[in-house]
Amino acid sequence: MAAARDDHTSLSYAGERISWTPCGVIADHDLECSTISVPMDQFNASNNHGGKSFSIPLIRMRGKNATQNLLLNPGGPGGSGVEFVYRRGVQLNTIVGEGFHLLSFDPRGINGSRPLASCYATPDDRRNPNFSPIRGKNVDWDASEAWAWSSNFVRACADSMGEHGAYLNTPQTAADMNDILDAVGQEDMYYWGFSYGTLLGQTYATLFPERSRRVIIDGVANQFDWYESPLDREEFEDSDKVLDGFLDECIKAGPDNCTLASLAETKEDLSTALTASLNDLRDNPVAVYVNNTAYGILDYWDLRDAIFSAMYRPPSWYELSANLASLLHGNATPAFLAYGFESPPSNDSTDALYVVSYNDGASGAAHWPNDITSTLASVSPILNLSLFSSSEYTFYFSKAAWSIPRTHSYIPKRGVKTAHPLLILSTTYDPICPLISARSANDAFEDSRLIEVKGYGHCSIAVPSMCITRHVRGFLYNGTLPEENVQCEADGKPYFVKPGQDGKTKMTAEFDDAEERRIHLAQVEMAAAEGLWPKPW
Structure with a gap:
């Protein structure tokens, strides 16, 4: 439906309650931005004295044949949905297709939202x-x-x-999502949430099952641990298995594609060599001097955190192997420049x-x-x-x-029946949201289906898989779910792919169909993108 324009700066659509402002064009797709106000406490209006509220920035990438909005959350908590659409909207549009507008938001307290979740005065x-x-x-x-x-x-x-600080929580954000749907005149929730976005998705589907028409959770966290246990005992369940997979795939790739493989003939020997180097670095940090503007120390913790970050994104494994090989050969400079010479978060x-x-x-x-x-x-x-x-x-x-009191009363449930069953996505080995947590969600939501991508990395998009795209599209457009939980293969060669001269990871599989080639390239670019808001280390 065409938008009404006011001096080329204001856009409005029939059935919607808000106006939009053009905020860019990416790959021939219009971006539009808006802001809504939501009550500070969605569940008890008496706490909103004086009109206390949060502002929620919205962004939408328009699909060319869209009749529905697909709401996105990139993870966190702390991930900006506005930034996510600017950064990865093109790839997601290619994967999802033109039948959906990609709609995202900065959750209450995050990025462009106000008041801000901040522990510092300035x-x-x-x-x-x-x-x-x-x-x-x-x-x-x-x-x-x-x-x-x-x-x-x-x-x-x-x-x-x-x-406001006491009302920065996931159940409140889930309720905000209803206000977003109402603002765009949409009754049913169409949603794809990654990482922490799976907690938001599970919370929404439990609180508002009647509106949960198409909910995808991808790279799943255990909501029962998140809300009810002081410790999250599952999150590191597969972390070391991903590292083991990194070493295994390195040996399989050989020295031409994984530099680290030149140091050993088996993954066990390679693990021993890497462990010895890390232990030595723990006791003996390395001073690195490049010039008078670039120098410092590479220590065990910087390198450990860098390795863990790389476990999220297999396309980064080629670079990691080269930097680790240099370190094990006595040259710490590449690893320091890549992992130890960083500015503090701003x-x-x-x-x-x-x-x-x-x-x-x-x-x-x-x-x-x-x-x-x-x-x-x-x-x-x-x-x-x-x-x-x-x-x-x-x-x-x-x-x-922590001294801020809990203001929500949300309790995760099992046996939740939603308007349409959930689609649950996971890799076999996710370094922070393990497959066991996806199975927990599968058990909690009636008739949901779990699709496992056979591979390593954080969320299904860590490795390209046309099988996943077919399932996602079938679910979003037609509500199609497999009769039982299934596995998908990764396409091509997802590990230790040498970047081209432009520094970009090249396509790893061949497809006869032009549309499938285009989707595959988008998946490769998504997999190579920076991580979906892991915990800061």
């Missing part, structure tokens, strides 16, 4: 070392300082956000992750001991679960100290 304070933990890497050395810092940090969060996405996570879950004195020794004892099962999990201790210290 952006400069965020970069001030007096307000940041001086150390927070090694639990054996830094725990006492991190514990003390956490008590100040949580107080700063409460003071910085005021009354945005509020980290604060939003903390605030929403703690407001959602079992936080504070009612669920945690109030001393460091007992808290460390409580989190030790997580810290020892994986090579990568020891970084969680500072996250849990702040969770233990």
